[in-house]
Amino acid sequence: MNKEFYQLENNIAGEGFLPGLAIDTVIFGFHDNQLKVLLLAYKNTGLYALPGGFIHDNENVNEAAWRVLQSRTALTNIYLEQFYVFGNYSRYDPGPLKAIMQARGYNPPADHWLLKRFISVGYYALVDFTKAIPTPDEISDSCDWYSLNELPALMQDHQQIINKALETLQNELDQKLIGFNLMTEEFTMGDLQSLYETILNKKLIRAAFQRKMLGLGILERVAKKWTGGAHKAPYLYKFVSDGVPADNS
Amino acid sequence: MNKEFYQLENNIAGEGFLPGLAIDTVIFGFHDNQLKVLLLAYKNTGLYALPGGFIHDNENVNEAAWRVLQSRTALTNIYLEQFYVFGNYSRYDPGPLKAIMQARGYNPPADHWLLKRFISVGYYALVDFTKAIPTPDEISDSCDWYSLNELPALMQDHQQIINKALETLQNELDQKLIGFNLMTEEFTMGDLQSLYETILNKKLIRAAFQRKMLGLGILERVAKKWTGGAHKAPYLYKFVSDGVPADNS
DNA sequence: TATTATTGTAACAAATTGATACAATAAGGA
């Protein structure tokens, strides 16, 4: 895969790609009762960035986002949604990409396509933390999860992109039933409530939360129970998209 | 203003503009109890299209949208929101723009920038029908309001763009208080309810609607009353964004 | 077997929304 960026880099005019347009994806996961985001650390530059990419000139923009998501997580069939276009002139800053190329021993000409102004389409994805396999690209030292409340300093406006993604997630959490995408296959009601509380950043009432979730009719109670501490064991649930959930009564 | 498109047309490489990126705005108005959309009719081509434009290479994308909105409605200070990026390869069709240029007596070279693939950022705007002054651009015969349920055949994927804009409007109508942007300065409760019913495409309960709207605390009752038919005259209200509305009790 | 912590759910209160009813008009006509 080391060839990939080499090709971008040496393709000075950006042949085969849509000029000036990029994709940035905020990939959310949930682990240890914390919201996580997948970040790349660029080689030698000390820069952290969101997974992103460019769009082939014969490719749908949404498909390019899928491609990026898939290549960083090894996952398919993921909740992925456009949420905003970041198009301010002020985000134009060739510095970081120039530094990355130079760190690779390549000195790009001033009119290199990657050093021009880019507009970025922001996507956010919700993935099962335990299923994703963070995979760095060829210009990154690492691809890893970072807790939302202890993020490193990020490239360009990537922190703002994350903030806006989180806002969008908060607003859409109740309307659409998307929270389940962040859960493991089987989970307790406590897990689910913790997820909601973390995303919305507020305490929820246990009894009301449980009543509401069960009332949605999309949870199937897995017959098995949990083994843990000195107390009643919670049920495990799984999400049932369609079909009739088993009778839990 | 006849020079404007002449400049785009003769600027074969698209100097000074972001390549491959455009803006389309769905401008909603409300009149005669109908939702309206502002459309342009292109000269000699029989094509109808959404107001749109291109982005200067030193301009914020959102500002370009403002510019488009302002030049078609002569309005400033309008509710304007990004809602989706239309980036499918299948929307790539140089035919319409070629036809427009040819109708103007200009035969563009095959590699003309306007004939390349474009990604479009969709915006929707909510305007006071009575305040907007529909203004055609230099390649249009007309700029006019069309009822949403009797639209002419539209260029490219513009019908889909409108559909998606309406969906977005429906979803955001209750959360944000944006409906008022479609009203005239002063309006009756009946007017407002009619607007909501038209957008949401369903009947609302009069008493509950009135109670809810008044409960928001953002309506000021204008002392005047309406003069009309053989019945009690409704109050006129106006929207108060901040500040404390007058005591209506 | 008692203790402890947590779960599932019942039971009731509070708040919100749905539905109905009715007094208060503003014309127009007897």
Added chain:
DNA sequence: TCCTTATTGTATCAATTTGTTACAATAATA
């Protein structure tokens, strides 16, 4: 002037949803 008619503003009560409290049912552990 006084009915008639249609519509508005709001009160009232019912139905539904959400907030709160309480408690029985466990699953370890002592």
